[in-house]
Amino acid sequence: MDIETELLSQAMRHADADDVAQSYERSWKRSVTKYEKQSDAQKFGRNGQYREFREQVWEVNHEGEPMPSLFEGGEDSSDDDDLVVSGARLTYKCPISMAWLNNPVTSRTCKHSYSKDSIMSMLRARHGSCPCPVAGCSHTVNVRDLQPDRLLERKVARHLRQLEIEQSQTEYTLIR
Ligand SMILES: [Zn+2]
Numbered sequence: 001m002d003i004e005t006e007l008l009s010q011a012m013r014h015a016d017a018d019d020v021a022q023s024y025e026r027s028w029k030r031s032v033t034k035y036e037k038q039s040d041a042q043k044f045g046r047n048g049q050y051r052e053f054r055e056q057v058w059e060v061n062h063e064g065e066p067m068p069s070l071f072e073g074g075e076d077s078s079d080d081d082d083l084v085v086s087g088a089r090l091t092y093k094c095p096i097s098m099a100w101l102n103n104p105v106t107s108r109t110c111k112h113s114y115s116k117d118s119i120m121s122m123l124r125a126r127h128g129s130c131p132c133p134v135a136g137c138s139h140t141v142n143v144r145d146l147q148p149d150r151l152l153e154r155k156v157a158r159h160l161r162q163l164e165i166e167q168s169q170t171e172y173t174l175i176r
Pocket residue numbers: 110111112132133134137138139
């Protein structure tokens with residue numbers, strides 16, 4: 001039950017008493033205290049926008065490194081396994097085509113990513129949903145759950161540029 005609903009229902013219960021305002025204030029204080037006691041991870045970890053923002057900030061300072069999960073080792077780490085993936089997304093290859101991710105899309109349910117063409121042709125063949133092709137993942141991929149992943153797309157592009165630079169450096173060394 002969210003705070004507003006709780007306060008409203010309390011207000012209704014006490015409608016004929018004088019202490020509606022007091023009761024409202026008490027509940028409010030309780031909710032604030034409860035909120036303040038939470039860790040940042042609890043407050044913001046479930047917020048997708050916050051997570052993406054945090055991931056972008058991390059990228060600026062730790063180019064190419066996977067971001068550690070907010071929940072790793074935390075009290076909250078057991079109940080929601082899809083939150084741990086931000087630290088585990090090491091691969092930039094499509095699990096279906098095994099080629100570099102191209103137009104990556106990420107499934108909302110298990111946060112696995114695929115090249116758009118690969119997953120779409122797989123989904124078309126199976127009328128819109130199929131088991132996640134990532135080994136060991138038990139989730140179902142549904143067309144509705146796929147979202148274009150621009151951040152991942154940038155990461156793959158940067159990774160490929162980095163590989164190119166390393167390769168050209170190797171060639172340079174060989175020529176010399
Ligand atoms: Zn999956």
